[in-house]
Amino acid sequence: MHKIDSIQYHLLTAKLTDPISIANQHYKIGELYRYSLLSDSAYFYYQKAEKVFRKFNYKYKTAITLYGIAVCQTYDKDYTGSEVTSVEALTLLGQLNENNLIKERKAYIYNNLGIVFDELEEFDQAIEYLDKSLELKQELKGDFQRSIGLTLNNMLKVYRRSGKYDLGIEKYNEIFSNKELINNHPDIHVLALGNYANTLYLSGQTEELPDLYLKALRICDSIDDSYNSIIIHQHLGEYYYNLGKKDSAKYYAYKAKNISEAFNNDDLLKSLLLLSKIEEGDIAANHLNDYIKLSDSLQKKERAKRDKFARIRFETNQIEQENIRIARERMWLLIISVTLIITSFLIYLVINQKNKNNELKFIQQQQEINEEIYNLMLSQQDNIEEARTLEKKRISEELHDGVLGRLFGTRLSLDSLNMNNSTEAAKTRSQYISELKTIEDDIRKVSHELNTDFISGSGFIDIIKTLIETQTQAYGFDYEFKTNGDINWEEASNKTKIHIYRIIQESLQNIYKHANATLVKISFQIKNNVFCLKINDNGSGFDVNKAKRGIGLKNINSRVKEIKGDLTIDSEVNKGTTITIKVRTD
Structure with missing residues (x-):
């Protein structure tokens, strides 16, 4: 209990504010109580951890906490509840990517289901789950010898209880042939040896008895394992009782009773029932009455625990429903958000495309306007060119046909005066004629220039x-x-x-x-x-x-x-x- 007290003290003094960290501490305390066989306290801390892990959707943490709860339910004979809890844990683990750790946890859960169905006397299903557990454990990386030994011993126990003694003996031989397992884990050897000895007893093969029982007790003493010695003492009591050796039977039956009183559980019930058979008279009756009282007391406790478990499971289901509701709301929020984003994006695309179309239309209109301006410029330029050409032609014709014609006539008239042979007249006429020729050349030159193109541009x-x-x-x-x-x-x-x-x-x-x-x-x-x-x-x-x-x-x-x-x-x-x-x- 020292470790439990240490963790509880740490939980109280650390002032943890992170709910996950607190849940992890609760889980650790639950584990320590479970290993101490204090299922009631273990369950209390497990359910505290489970609520937080579920709330934050920590699937792996929730699954391993459920496994701890399932084992507690098995201890308290709530086998149906343990089955339901184990299946739920397997379902959560099945949603995760499988690795060595996930396989390990699945193997433990299958092992618990094997124990549950053994207690329910559904032996075939028990062997099926134990086979699955053994198969997974043998695939694991690391040292899982002890865990494999436990599953093999559970299979030996199922075969013994179902009357398949030969198969049970085979499983013991499989355990005993693994010398490393036997030497490194004597607690597993004790369990297997006790089951093996009882299998031989039930099958009528008593040649090695009671030596095997006594060997198992010596191993228990060497490793200070008083709890597992209870069953061996009970088996020895039954063995000597059936042989008619009442003193030896009483010795071992009372030893079993005295040790089991520290645990006050089924082992004490079995010890009391065994003593009521071995003893006689009032002593036997007293043992039987103690048996009945303890049985009633244990049944009430088991019923109360089952009710408590059911109540807590109901609260847990409420949390799950709340989580589902929150998840659904978040999903709808996500859908609405995505829809709004997509709609906004589509609207943006439409507006952007519309703007681009408008821009293209504007550019097209600009091009059309530019073309109109250019055509207008060309048309206006053509009109100007045509007007200038006509004007030049008109001036040219007027100069050529009008002025040049009159000048030409004048020149002829002057030329006709050359008949006057006076020196002065001749000189004057010659000057006029020369000047007229000059004027005629100038006018012809102007006419020619007017007929040419004007300056480009x-x-x-x-x-x-x-x-x-x-x-x-x-x-x-x-x-x-x-x-x-x-x-x-x-x-x-x-x-x-x-x-x-x-x-x-x-x-x-x-x-x-x-x-x-x-x-x-x-x-x-x-x-x-x-x-x-x-x-x-x-x-x-x-x-x-x-x-x-x-x-x-x-x-x-x-x-x-x-x-x-x-x-x-x-x-x-x-x-x-x-x-x-x-x-x-x-």
Whole structure:
């Protein structure tokens, strides 16, 4: 009991706050009480540990605690309860990945079930469970000799009780042939030897008796095992009683009674019953009365324990139901959470896809607008070209057919005056005719130049100028437009022209909406293969570092990036804004 007191003291003084740690201590105390054959106290601590292990779903811990409870139930003859508890423990272990430790615990539980069914006199099922236990124990890694010996002895006992004496003797020989087991674990040898001797007695093979019983008693004395000597003393009492040697029978029967009084259990009952047979008269009657009283007392205790076990099992079932309810709620919470996450993700995908579609539509609309602008620019350029061609043709025809015709007629008239042979007249006529020829050559030259194409690219500037004139007139502010004549717009791509057109258009619109300007200055220049567009207004301006960029500026910035240019915005409150765009032409 010293170990139990030590653990209880540790439990009281450690001030453990972790429920699992406390449950582990309760389990250890339960184990120590069980090994001390104090099943009532053992069960008390086991059930405390079990409640916590179940609550936190510690399956292995719950299973081994249930095994301890099942053994206690076996001690207290609650065989049906022990069977139910053992099966529940096996079910929990079956849910875990099998390893050496799990196999070991299963083997112990099967061994307990073998004992239970032996007590219930269902011997075939008892052997079946003991076989399973033995098979598992033989597979285990480590030293399990003693445990294997216990299961073999249990099988020997079942065969003895079921009348299969030959099989029982075989099991004893299997134990006795393992000299390492016999030498290292004499307690197992005592159990097996006692069962073997009683098997020989029941089968009528008494040649080695009572020597085997006496040998078993000597081993018990050598290892100070008084408890296991009770049964051997009882067997010796029966043996000598059947031989008619009452004195020897009484000696061993009283020895069994005196030792078993310390335990006050079934062994004391058997001793009292044996003495009531061996003794005579009032002494036999007194032993029989003690037997009946003790039997009633033990039955009441067993019934009370079974009721207590049933009550605790009911509470445990309530805990299980509560755990199931909590698990179900958690499952629904998980399902709802997952559903919400998936739904949110799907909504996000739909919105994202919708935004992408809108973005694609916007890009498509921009492309369509750009194409319309480009076609408009081409159409306007064609109209301008056609108008200029017609105008040049008209002027050319007028010069050629009108002015040249009259000059030609004048020249002929003057030429006809050459009949006047005076020196002065001839000289004058010659000067006029020469001058007329000069005029005729000049007019012919002008006519020829008018019939040739105008400077390339001048059409785009006209389109820009038309845009500026139209927009500023609509918005109600003045403008100044300057361009460098060295810019060859024919080398610029249509994409660049379109974006420049739209940037100017967007800038004028922004100035109208936000700047409250009265004058806009727009200029084109080219220096060192870098084309530069400047748009300046005298409006209200803004703080570039603080102001949020609106859609207009974002569109301008996007277009500048499209043509791989650089955008600079300089602005100051009440001093206007300047937008500078630079694009390399090479």
